[in-house]
Amino acid sequence: MNKISISALALCAAMAAPAAFAEDLNVVCSNEQTWCDLMAQNFKIDTGVNVAMIRKSTGEVLAQLRAEKGNPKVDVWWGGTGDPHIIAANEGLTEASGVDVSGLLGWAQNMTEMTDGKAIGVHVGLLGFIYNTEILAEKGLPTPACWRDLAKPDYRGEIQVANPNSSGTAYTELATLVQLFGEDEAYKLLAEIGANVNQYTKSGSAPGKAAARGETTIGIGFMHDMVKLKKEGFPVEIVAPCEGTGYELGAVSVVAGTPHMEAATKFVEYVTSAEGQSPGLEVGVYNIPSNPGAETDPEAPDMASVKLIDYDFATYGSSETRERLLARWEKDVKGAGGAIEE
Known part of the structure; x- marks a missing residue:
């Protein structure tokens, strides 16, 4: 009797547990480290699939996928700005997962259509800048409100931004200014801003964190990362530039040639689900999720209240x-001031 009961219980437990996959799923994550870690943990709990997660900026991931074409070391690329995901799709570095996107917001579906199903939108991030109110007051600096303000000599050595070669955030800034002002005028402005830059970081979120800690006065990046810093009590203010600003369509893509397509597809389904996206709030992820059922924070950036290009x-x-814009940035902008590189 006892043996039968124990066997029955074991059978029930096995049926209730998520099916485990024989091999780990290798994911490269271009989100914040805490969000990468939480997603890996939650995905394992909910699906039984082990995830080996590593964080890299979007430019680094694109370079890795190019280097590993035909022999990929990762199965999925999750997060980061949409431009490199589009490039990866166009170069055959990623492949369609076949995941149904009909329940996602329109901009997420547009990303899928644009890439023939190879990239799916997971979030929107609005570009802006952040300044430390205490340092601004101590140094008697004017309050910045526009992109052109950042070129003022008052801010010499006071600005931090990422390097667009490694950072999708910084590439979004570069592309945004080109679209706002025209290419020649944009590079003139970027060089003038560059004269005020004290450091080019590898990560797009690093400048905002530096401003919050008082290591620089102004940081350029995505506003959702800055909301987290403000909610944590740092003396900062967030600016949506007066001329208008650009935005990212964060995406998820399956790497072409993955031997773990079933698990990769399951991961894409999970990170685009309300269940998968909502826990981001637990680690201060305040971007705009692609699943309309996902939870959001009232202090998160609002697309309707920001002047977007x-x-x-x-x-x-x-x-x-x-490649053309980055080459010109190296030539006309990078050496414009005395900035160091991370």
């Missing part, structure tokens, strides 16, 4: 455009 993802997500 009509960001041309097809043009600025092409390999040719990206």
Whole structure:
């Protein structure tokens, strides 16, 4: 009797547990480290699939996928700005997962259509800048409100931004200013801002964190990362530039040639679900999720309240455009001031 009961209980437990996969799923994550870690943990709990997660900026991931084409070391790329995901799709570095996106917001579906199903939108992030109110007051600096303000000599050595070669955030800034002002005027402005930059970081969220800690006065990046800093009590204010600003369509893509397509598809389904996206609030993720059922925070950036440009993802997500803009940035902007690199 006891043996039968124990066997029955074991059978019930086995039926209730998520099915485990024989091999780990390798994911490269371009979100914040805490969000990467939480997603890996939750996905394992809910599906039984082990995830080996590593964090890299979008430019680093694109370079890795190019280097590993035909022999990929990762199965899925989750997070990061949409432009490099589009480039990866166009270069055959990623493949369609076949996941149904009909329940996602329109901009997420547009990303899927734009890439023939190879990239799916997971969030929107609005570009802006942040300043430390205490340092601004101590130094008697004017309050910045516009992109052109950042070129003022008052801010010499006071600004931090990421390097667009490694950071999708910084590439979004570069592409945004080109679309706002025209290419020649944008590079003139970028060089003037560059004269005020004290450091080019590898990560796009690093400048905002530096401003919050008082290591720089102004940081350029995505506003949702800055909301987290403000909610944590740092003396900062967030600015949506007066001329208008660009935005990212964060995405998830399956790497072409993955031997773990079933688990990869399951991961894409999970990170685009309300269940998968909502826990981001637990670790201060305040971007705009692609699943309308996901929970959001009232202090998160609102697309309707910010002057946004009509960001041309097809043009600025092409390999040719990206390489040309980055080459010109290296030539005309990088050496404009005395900035160091992380």
